[in-house]
Amino acid sequence: MIRFTTSGESHGKALVAIIEGIPAGLKINQEYINKELSRRQQGYGRGKRMLIEQDKAEILSGVRHQRTLGSPITLLIPNKDYKNNQDIMSPFSYTKVVKPLLKPRPGHADLPGLIKYGLEDVRDILERASARETAARVAVGAVCKTFLKEFKIDIMSYTLQVGNVISDVSAVQKGEFWKNVETSSLKCPDIKAELQMRRLIDRVLKKGDTLGGKVVVVAKNVPIGLGSHTQWDLKFDGRLARSLISIQAVKSVEFGLGVKLAETLGSAAHDEIFYSKKNGFYRTTNRAGGIEGGLSNGEPITITCTMKPLPSLVNSLTSVNLETKKMSKAEVVRSDVCAVASLGVVCESALACEIASAFKEKFGADSLNDIKNNFNSYNKRQKAL
Amino acid sequence: MIRFTTSGESHGKALVAIIEGIPAGLKINQEYINKELSRRQQGYGRGKRMLIEQDKAEILSGVRHQRTLGSPITLLIPNKDYKNNQDIMSPFSYTKVVKPLLKPRPGHADLPGLIKYGLEDVRDILERASARETAARVAVGAVCKTFLKEFKIDIMSYTLQVGNVISDVSAVQKGEFWKNVETSSLKCPDIKAELQMRRLIDRVLKKGDTLGGKVVVVAKNVPIGLGSHTQWDLKFDGRLARSLISIQAVKSVEFGLGVKLAETLGSAAHDEIFYSKKNGFYRTTNRAGGIEGGLSNGEPITITCTMKPLPSLVNSLTSVNLETKKMSKAEVVRSDVCAVASLGVVCESALACEIASAFKEKFGADSLNDIKNNFNSYNKRQKAL
C-alpha cells in the first residue's frame, strides 16, 4: 500500500505532503520533482500567480543520499506569496484587524464549507480548497512516477478540448502525437486546434470569463491484474475514478470510449482477444480504456476527465453577503482563464499514485529489488500460460 | 462510518452482505428490501435468469423484532439456480469431471482475472465478477435508504438513454416525471422515447447483440456539508464516483452538467447564490449536481452514469482457447440484451450507501434518536446564520 496526505493553505507558509510505502532503494531526483512542479504551472491561460510561485519541493525525510529509505517521504513546497500574506494567514493571534471575505463564490467550496465547519470568513475555506493544493499532489506524483518508471510504466496526458474547440486526434500523425503535446503551450496534440484554443482563451480573457475543457490521461505498460473484480471497493476503475474526481474542477471521468459506449452496440464495444506466440494475449482495440471487470487488462489505461470552467471570475457571479444577507457580487480572487493544460499534469499524478499503490499491493515487497524479482516472476508465469 | 462487504458467486449457494454502522433503533422492513430486490430484476430487456431467481433476502443478524441493534446486519440471498449447478459450484471435492470454460469473454474480467489469480477455468472468475453480485448491493442499499428516509433523503433514478435513443427530459411535464418513471418498463420518464427504446431492444435481441445506455441517479434533501474539501480522499464526489464506477458495466460518471461543462463558459457553468428569509441560502440552478469543492451543497445530488452494452453476447466475440491458444468464439453465458433499467436501482443503492456513510460521519452517534438530535441541532445552527 502507498498512502499520502497533503496539507497547507494556498497563502499559508507551505504546502506539505507525506508519502508512505515507496519501497527502499529507489533513486530520487529532486530536479525531476521540480520539473513536474514546473509543468503544472505552465499552460496558456494561467494567471499571474504563476509568476510569483515557482514551486520547488524540499525533501525533509525519507530520502538519504538520493535513495529512498522505505520511511515516509516529506515534501515541502514553500508558498512564496506567504510573505505578502503573513498578517492574514498567521497561525498566531493578530493585532491588526483582517477584513473577512463575506461573499462566497458560486462553484467553490466557500458556502458549503463555511456552513459545515461553522466558520464565518470565506478565506477560512478557500485557502485550503484552492487548486494550489494540487502542487503537493504533483510532487507526490513525481515520486510515484519515478517508482513506476522502474517498470517501464509511463504516464502521459494531453488536452482534448478547451471550451468548444476539440482536438482532432485522428488527424494527428502517430509519430507526431506526443511530440506535439510536449511542445504545445496547451499540451494539445492537434496544432490547428491549439491555435483556435489560444484565440478562444484570448477572447474569453477579455470578457472576464473562464474556460473548461477535457484532458485525456494515459498509462502505458501497466501490468495485467491491478485491482480486483472480487469486491466493490477493490475495483481498479473505482479507485482511479475517486482519485481523478477528487481533483479540483473535475466533473466527469470516462474510461475508454466513455459516454460513447451508451450508443454503441455490444458487438462493437469490446476488445476482442487475440494471441500470438511473441506477444501472448493481445487486443487490437482499447475501447475499455485498459480496464475490464475492475482489473487492468494490459492495454493502456485511458481516461478522459472533464474540467469545469474555473469559478473564480473577474466578472464575478451573484452571491449573498453573509453578514447583511443582501445580494452581492461574489469575492474576486485571482485565478486563471483556463487551466486545462495544468489539469493534465495533476491527473497524471493522481493516476501515478493509484497505479503505484495497486502495483505495490500486487507485487508486495519493501525493497525495489525484491519488487523487481516479484514482477519478473509474475511476467514469466504469464508468458508460460 | 458505515461499511459493507458482499460475497457470493453467481451460481453458488448464496449471496451474502454484511453491513456495519447502521445505528440502533431503526425499523427494518424485510418486505421493503425484497421490493428493492425485485425492482433490480425488472426492466424490459432482461434475460431468462430473472425468471429463475426471485430474490428474497433473509436477515441473519443485527435486527431483532424489526429493529436494528447497532450490530452488523447480515443479509443472505439464496441463489435458486444453485440446485442446477451443485456439481459445478460445490465447495467440496468432486468426483465427476466438470468441463472447464476455456474461452474468455472480451469485456469481462475473465482474462485479466485468470492471469491475476493464476487460475485456468473462466468460471473461476466469472462467477464472482457477474453482475448478479449487485443483488447483494441492492439489499444493502435498501437498508441504507431506510436509514436515510428518516431524514427525508430520497434517492431515485431514471433511464436517460438506451442505445442511441435519448429521453427528451425537458419535454416531460414536471408532475409526470417520476410517475412515468415508476410505471415505465424501462424507468424512462419520456413515454415516446420508451417506446423507441423497446423497439430498439427487440431489434437488437433478434440480432443477438446488446445495448448500453445512461441512467441518472438523484438524491434529494441531502444536507449541506457531506464530504470535505480538506483532503483528496475525503471529497464527496470522489467517494461517490468510486462507488458508482465500481458497479459492473459503468464506464463513466458525470456530476451535474458533466461533460457539457467542457464547452460551457464560466459565467454559465455555476450556480449563483441567493438568500431568502424563508429558505436561507438557495440556488435556482443545479449545474454542479449538488457538489461544490467536494462538499454536498444542499441541491439534489445528480449523477449520470454510462453503462456499456453487456459483453455477454449470443453471437459471441472473438477470443482464444486458453489451452490450444487457437482463435475461438468466446464462451456464451446467459445474459440480458439491455440492463439499463436495473442499473438505475443498483446506482441508487451505491449512492444510498455512500450518503448514509458520510451522513453518519457528520452526525455521529449510534442511536437513531441521537442522530436526529444532532441533525436537528445542525439545521438549527444553519438557519440562524
Next chain:
Amino acid sequence: MIRFTTSGESHGKALVAIIEGIPAGLKINQEYINKELSRRQQGYGRGKRMLIEQDKAEILSGVRHQRTLGSPITLLIPNKDYKNNQDIMSPFSYTKVVKPLLKPRPGHADLPGLIKYGLEDVRDILERASARETAARVAVGAVCKTFLKEFKIDIMSYTLQVGNVISDVSAVQKGEFWKNVETSSLKCPDIKAELQMRRLIDRVLKKGDTLGGKVVVVAKNVPIGLGSHTQWDLKFDGRLARSLISIQAVKSVEFGLGVKLAETLGSAAHDEIFYSKKNGFYRTTNRAGGIEGGLSNGEPITITCTMKPLPSLVNSLTSVNLETKKMSKAEVVRSDVCAVASLGVVCESALACEIASAFKEKFGADSLNDIKNNFNSYNKRQKAL
C-alpha cells in the same frame, strides 16, 4: 491485505464471517475448520451450552472444489440454540411479549452498550457482545492457518495459568511440551499444574464463582520483516496487540518477557545477534518475543494474554434494575467457570489472521504459487546477505 468481518448474535440464526484477500489456489479442508471449531469448544470448565452447540461451518462462497478462488470466503455457523430462542431473537415483529432483561451485568458490555446505542433490553447488547462470536473468528483463523501452513508457519498456544495455579514451564521436558498441551484437558503443558487447575475449577464451580488465567500464543517460522518501524500504525506488535485485546475477556498482552522487562537490566533484556554460515543470523534467546522495532525478527512470536475471570456469575454481582433504578442482582446468563483453554484457540486465530495479513502485504500476489515464488526469492536474497 486480508480483511475479515464477523456478524451474528449468540442466539440468533447464525454466526457469519466473510474473509477477503486469501489468495487463489489454496486447498481448503472443511474438516479442518470444524476441528478448529471443536477445539474452541473444549476445555475443562466450559459450560453446558457447549453440549448444545457443536459448531460446523458451512462454506457459502469463495471456495470451489476445495480450492480458493481469490473471492470473499463466507463461513456460516448455524446456532443450534436458535430454535429455542426464535421468539426472543426473531428479526420479524412479534406478537408474544418477550420479557426484557433489565439488570446489566458488571464486567460486560451490557450497561455501556445500552447507553451508547440508546437501547433498553440488556439482551440487545449481550447477544452480540457474547464470546460466542469468537467461533466465527476461529473459523476465519482456520482459513488463515491453512494459508500459513503452506509456508511452514505454525501457530500454537498453551495455558500458562488458571487462577493462582501457574504452570512450571521450565520443568516440562522439551519433547513433551506440545504433546502434553495436546492431550491436556486444559491445554496445559505441566501435568501437575493441570491437576491442580482442575481441582481449583471444581472448587470454584461449587462456589458459583469463575476463574481467569493466562495463555501463551506462539507463531513459529514467521519470516523476518513483517510490520514496519516506519509508522506507528504499521508496527507489527501494535497490530497484534489490537487483535488480541479485541478478544472478549483479554485484559493484557505481553510480548516476550513482557512485564518482567520492567525489572530487567538492559544488558540482560535483549537478544544478542549471532551468525553461522548454515543458519545465517540467529539468536540464542527470545526475550523480545520475536519482534524488534515493530518488525518480526524471525524468532517465534510469543505473546502472553491475561484473561479476566468471566463476569457471568451464578451468584451474580450487584447491579441496578434499569426501570426501577433499584439495586438488584445482575441477570444470570449461562456461562463457563473457566474458558482459558478455549481462549488459547481464539488467540491462535487472531494471531493467524494478523500474520496472514502482514504476510500477504509483504509478499503481495493473488495466487498461491506467485506468493511462493516471491517468498522464496526473498529468502534467497536474505541468505545471500
Next chain:
Amino acid sequence: MIRFTTSGESHGKALVAIIEGIPAGLKINQEYINKELSRRQQGYGRGKRMLIEQDKAEILSGVRHQRTLGSPITLLIPNKDYKNNQDIMSPFSYTKVVKPLLKPRPGHADLPGLIKYGLEDVRDILERASARETAARVAVGAVCKTFLKEFKIDIMSYTLQVGNVISDVSAVQKGEFWKNVETSSLKCPDIKAELQMRRLIDRVLKKGDTLGGKVVVVAKNVPIGLGSHTQWDLKFDGRLARSLISIQAVKSVEFGLGVKLAETLGSAAHDEIFYSKKNGFYRTTNRAGGIEGGLSNGEPITITCTMKPLPSLVNSLTSVNLETKKMSKAEVVRSDVCAVASLGVVCESALACEIASAFKEKFGADSLNDIKNNFNSYNKRQKAL
C-alpha cells in the same frame, strides 16, 4: 475520524506530523504544544541529546489566528542536530564517503529492518526507528489534548516502576498524588520510591547499563460508549492497545488490574453497578480500567505500560559485522539510561489521539460548537435514563 501521520529521521532536517479531522474553531496555543514537547524531554536519566534539542513545533497549516480551520494541521519540529549531520543525512548525492554502520544493535529494528528493506547501512533503519519520532507524536497529542479539554477530558500519567523499584501508590495521600507526580524528576507519586529510583539510575549509569519500568496512563471524564462491542476492530481497548504498543520500547499493556486478573476470582474482578439520582449509574471500583466489552464505561481509563530497558548500551551487546560476518560489539549510539518518565508523556499522547478519534466518531460534526451540542444532547439523554 481523526488520523495522523508522522515523518522524519532522527538526525534529518525535521520531524513532521500532519493531523486531520480536528474540528474547526478550536483555539490552539503553540506554547502549550512546546510545553508538552519539553515535558517529553525531561526526566532523570535522559541523555545528552536532550541538551541539544529543545523541541519547538512550528505550525505550517490548518491554524489561522490561533484557531483551527478544519483542514490538516502540519507541525514541524526542526532537528537542531541536523547541522552536525548534514553530510551523513543529506537527501542529495554526496561526494564525501560516509562510513556505514555495520553492527546492528540487538533489541532494535536494525537487523530485521535492513533485511526487510534490503539496505546495508544500519543508519538507514535506526534514523527512522529512533524514539525521537515520539516528539512528533507528542506534538499531535498536544493538539488532541487541547480538543479533549473542551470536554473536561484530562489525560495524565505517572511512573509506577523503574527497574525493580516499585512506587507504593497506596501509601501516597490522595491529595498529594498528582502534585508529587508533577514535581518529581521521574513523574513518580511516591517520593521515597523516587529517591531509590534515582539512586538506581545513578548506579546503572556507572555500569553502562540501562533501565526499564512501568508507567500508568489515565484518562478522566471519558464519556460512556466510545468504541463498540459489535466488531473486533472497533473495540476501544484494542485500538488503545495498538496505539500504546506501537510506542518504541513498550512491551506490554494492561487494562485496569491487568495481569492480576488472572489470579482474581470472578466475584472480585468486576465493578459492580450502583445508581444514585445525582450521579446516575456509578461504580465504586475500577478493576476494568474503564473499559467493558470494548466500550468505555465512564470510569477513568487506566492502562499500565511496561517499557523495556533501552537497548542502546554503552557496553554494547554482541552482534555481527554485516560485511565480515564476524562477531562484533554492536554500534554504540547515544541514548538514555532510563526514559520511563518520558514514556509517560508519549503514552498520554497516544491515549489522547485515540480518545479524540473515537470521540469524534461518536459525536460527529466538524465544528467545535456542533460537537458540544451533540455531546450535551447525549449527556442529557443519558441522565434521563
